[in-house]
Amino acid sequence: MKRSISGQSKPVLVVATIVALIVGAVGGFFVGGAGAGVVTVTSTIERIKTITETVAADGAVITMTVTQTLTTTLVSTVTQAPAVEVESGRLLLFTWEEEATDAFLNPFREKYPQVQLETAIYGDQDEMVAKLQAGFRADVIAPCSDYIGILLDLGLIQPIDVRLLDNWLDMFPELWAAPGVVVDGEVYFIPTNIGQEGIMYRTDKIQREITSWNDLWDPEFAGHILMPDDPKISIAIAALALGFKDPWNLNEEQLQQVKEKLIEQKPLVLKYSDEPDVEAAELMAAGDVWISVGWIPEVNELTSEGIPVKYVSPKEGEFIFMCGNSIVKGTQMPVAAHKLVDNFLAPHVQTAFADPEEFGYWVTNKRVVEEMIDPEVVEAAGLDKVLEVLQNAVFEEAVPNYDLWISVWEEVLAA
Numbered sequence: 001m002k003r004s005i006s007g008q009s010k011p012v013l014v015v016a017t018i019v020a021l022i023v024g025a026v027g028g029f030f031v032g033g034a035g036a037g038v039v040t041v042t043s044t045i046e047r048i049k050t051i052t053e054t055v056a057a058d059g060a061v062i063t064m065t066v067t068q069t070l071t072t073t074l075v076s077t078v079t080q081a082p083a084v085e086v087e088s089g090r091l092l093l094f095t096w097e098e099e100a101t102d103a104f105l106n107p108f109r110e111k112y113p114q115v116q117l118e119t120a121i122y123g124d125q126d127e128m129v130a131k132l133q134a135g136f137r138a139d140v141i142a143p144c145s146d147y148i149g150i151l152l153d154l155g156l157i158q159p160i161d162v163r164l165l166d167n168w169l170d171m172f173p174e175l176w177a178a179p180g181v182v183v184d185g186e187v188y189f190i191p192t193n194i195g196q197e198g199i200m201y202r203t204d205k206i207q208r209e210i211t212s213w214n215d216l217w218d219p220e221f222a223g224h225i226l227m228p229d230d231p232k233i234s235i236a237i238a239a240l241a242l243g244f245k246d247p248w249n250l251n252e253e254q255l256q257q258v259k260e261k262l263i264e265q266k267p268l269v270l271k272y273s274d275e276p277d278v279e280a281a282e283l284m285a286a287g288d289v290w291i292s293v294g295w296i297p298e299v300n301e302l303t304s305e306g307i308p309v310k311y312v313s314p315k316e317g318e319f320i321f322m323c324g325n326s327i328v329k330g331t332q333m334p335v336a337a338h339k340l341v342d343n344f345l346a347p348h349v350q351t352a353f354a355d356p357e358e359f360g361y362w363v364t365n366k367r368v369v370e371e372m373i374d375p376e377v378v379e380a381a382g383l384d385k386v387l388e389v390l391q392n393a394v395f396e397e398a399v400p401n402y403d404l405w406i407s408v409w410e411e412v413l414a415a
Contacts, residue, residue, distance in 0.1 A: 084164070084335050085335065086112050086114065086115065086335050086336050086339055087114075087115070087332075087333045087334075087335055087336050088114035088115065089114075089115070089116065089332070089333055089336075090115075090116045090118060090333075091115050091116065091117050091118070091139050091140070091333045091336045091337065091340060092118050092119070092120060092137065092138045092139050092140075093105075093117065093118070093119045093120070093138070093139070093140050093141075093142075093340060094119075094120045094121075094122060094128060094131075094132075094136070094138035094140070094141045094142070094328075095119060095120075095121065095122070095140075095141065095142040096121070096122070096142055096323075097121045098359070099142055099344070100119040100121055103348070103352065104343070104344070104348070104349050104352070105117060105119070105343070107343065107346070107348055108339070108340060108343045111339075112336065112339060115333070115336050117340070120136075120138065125143060125144065125146075125147045128141060128143065128147075129147070129150060129151070129154070129156070132154075132156050132328065133154060133156070137328075138328050139327065139328055139331040139332075139333050139336070139337045139340075140325055140326070140327055140328065140331075140337050140340050140341060141157070141325065141326050141328060142323060142324070142325055142326075142344075143189065143323065143324070143325075143326055144321050144322060144323040144324075144396065145178065145179040145180035145181075145189060145191065145321075145322045145323070145324075145395065145396070146179075146180075146321070146395070146396035146397060146398060147180075148179075148180030148183065148188055148189045148326070149180070149183075149398055150398065151188075151326065152183060152188065155329060156328060156329055157188055157189075157326040157327060157328060157329055158188075158327050158328070158329040158330070158331070159186040159187060159188060160186075160187045160188060160189075160190060160326070160327055160338065160341065161187075161338065162187055164335065164338035164339070164342070165190070165338060165341065165342040165345065166342055166346075167342055167345035167346055167365060168190075168342075168345070170345070170365050170366060170367040170368070171191075171345065171364050171365060171366060172364055172365075172366045172386045172387075173366075174386055174387050175191055175364050175386065178191055178322060179322065179395050180322075188326055189324055189325070189326050190324045190325050190326070190341050190344070190345065191322045191323070191324040191364050192323065192324040192325065192344040192345055192349065192350070192353065192363070192364055192365075193322075193323055193324070193353045193359065193361040193362070193363055193364070194320060194321070194322045194323075194361060194362040194363075194364070194386075195295065195320070195321050195322075195323070195359075195360075195361050195362070196295070196296065196313070196318050196319070196320055196362075196393075197233075197293060197294070197295060197318060197319040197320075197321070198293075198294060198295075198311060198312055198313045198314055198318035198319070199213070199215065199216070199291065199292070199293065199294055199311070199312050199314055200280070200284070200291075200292055200293075200294025200295070200298065200299050200302075200309055200310065200311050200312075201215075201290060201291040201292070201294075201309065201310060201312070202284060202287070202289075202290045202291070202307070202308060202309055203308045203309065203310050204308045205224070205287070205290040206220075206221065206290055206291060209312075210291065210310075210312050211312065211314065211315050212241070212314050212315050212316060213237050213238075213240050213241040213314045213316050214241045215291065215314075216237065216241070216265065216291060217241065217261075217264065217265050217268065218268075218291075219268060221268065221290050221291050222267065222268045223268070223270055224270055224288065224289055224290035224291065225265075225268050225269050225270055225289070225290070225291055225292065226269070226270055226271050226272075226273055226276060226279065226280050226283060226284075226289045226291075226292040226293070227265070227269050227271075227272050227273070227276075227292075227293070228272070228273060228274075228276040228293055229272035229273055229274040229276075229413075230274070230276075230409075231402075231405045231406050231408065231409030232399060232402070232405065233293065233319070234262065234272075234409065234412075235247075235250075235255075235258050235262070235405055235408065235409065236248065236319070236394075237293070238258045238261045238262050238265075239254065239258050240314070240316040240317060240394070241261065241316065242254075242257055242258065242261055243316075247394065248396075248397035248398070248399055249397070249399075249400065250401075252404075255404065255405070255408050258408065259408045259411060259412055262409075262412045263412055263415045266412065266415060270283070270288060270289060271283070271289075272413065276292065276293055277295060277298065280292040280293065280294060280298065281298045281301065281302060284302060284307070284309060285302060285305065285307055294309075294311055295311070295360075296311050296356070296360045296381075297356070297358075297359060297360040299311040300356050300357065300360060304357075313392075316394075317392060317393065317394035318392075318393065318394065319393075319394050319395075319396065320393035320394065320395050320396070321396055322395070324344065324364070325340075325341040325344050326341075327341065345364065345365050346365075347365070347368050347372050350363045350364070350365040350368040350369075350372075351363075351368060351372055351373060354368075354369070354373050354377065354381065354383055355377075356377065356380075356381060360381065362381070362382070362383055362386065363383065364386075366386075369383045369384055370384070
């Protein structure tokens with residue numbers, strides 16, 4: 001399940017990505033040569049400035065030199081792709097179980113009957129990478145933004161020609177500068193869904209408002225706290241609780257403080273779960289767990305069953321995972337692969353991702369949000385607030401010294 005953070009990752013909105021996007025939009029960034037026509041979409045420069053200023057406020061060093069050379073409107077120009085035929089043959093989608101459904105894929109099969117679309121499933125991204133490295137042949141994969149750097153370093157994915165994506169210009173333009181989308185002037189990742197991970201708690205068991213990751217250390221909840229049995233997310237939670245601004249890049253002194261913080265919490269914890277997205281809901285329904293790492297879909301499910309549960313975004317920041325699709329390097333079906341990537345930006349997939357009873361994800365197709373989803377759902381879920389999500393989120397990142405994190409976590413469990 002994507003809702004259970006584990007493994008490795010990549011950074012938030014960094015200036016290199018933003019600069020690559022801006023330079024490309026002005027000077028021919030998008031893949032391919034001159035086409036039969038030009039399609040343009042505009043995005044005000046204030047959006048770019050808002051993003052960079054927010055990152056700067058978080059402590060990153062940002063240069064505004066490039067943005068200051070632009071006019072008040074950023075124009076993204078995509079030349080129309082020359083006519084190409086979708087190949088005939090086998091196309092393999094290597095993906096999460098939740099995305100390998102007939103509801104998602106049958107429209108593609110009906111549109112391109114010459115393509116024999118097959119699927120293979122992975123349980124987490126480490127499994128995906130290991131199998132691809134071992135020679136497993138796939139054409140399209142469904143990574144999250146944190147793994148794009150890893151996939152690139154290993155030479156496993158290739159650039160995406162956005163001219164072949166009918167839905168590219170319908171995306172929220174802010175997402176063109178989101179983590180992993182553009183690397184060194186090339187598009188490698190098309191985000192399709194964004195999930196959040198914060199705290200959920202039983203409002204009948206806990207009478208006060210929950211506002212911070214530090215609430216997972218409250219002695220009043222002793223014996224009723226569930227934590228993930230996962231070094232990455234648990235260490236990151238403790239780092240945020242301690243006030244560290246960058247929970248993914250911790251030096252040895254900070255890791256020692258995190259270890260002490262987690263050992264301090266240990267007598268309060270009912271269980272460390274290796275399936276927190278499943279067990280948190282089950283144990284919360286039973287009344288054994290009062291507070292846990294949580295997700296909106298689980299909260300919606302529990303409340304629909306009459307169990308009083310609330311989701312909160314901690315003041316230190318909620319974790320965000322942004323997932324989508326990439327094309328595996330060396331695919332023999334490149335046009336079909338592009339069309340399959342585009343399929344996940346299409347309305348039938350995007351509306352399902354946004355459905356609070358199915359996934360409850362934020363989606364990336366702006367036109368779908370504005371024209372095809374119930375306005376009450378949009379307002380309740382904040383689907384039209386993508387920029388705010390990008391500004392306030394703690395995106396998953398790669399942990400450079402992850403072996404040390406594993407060692408720290410083992411010491412916590414053994415304490």
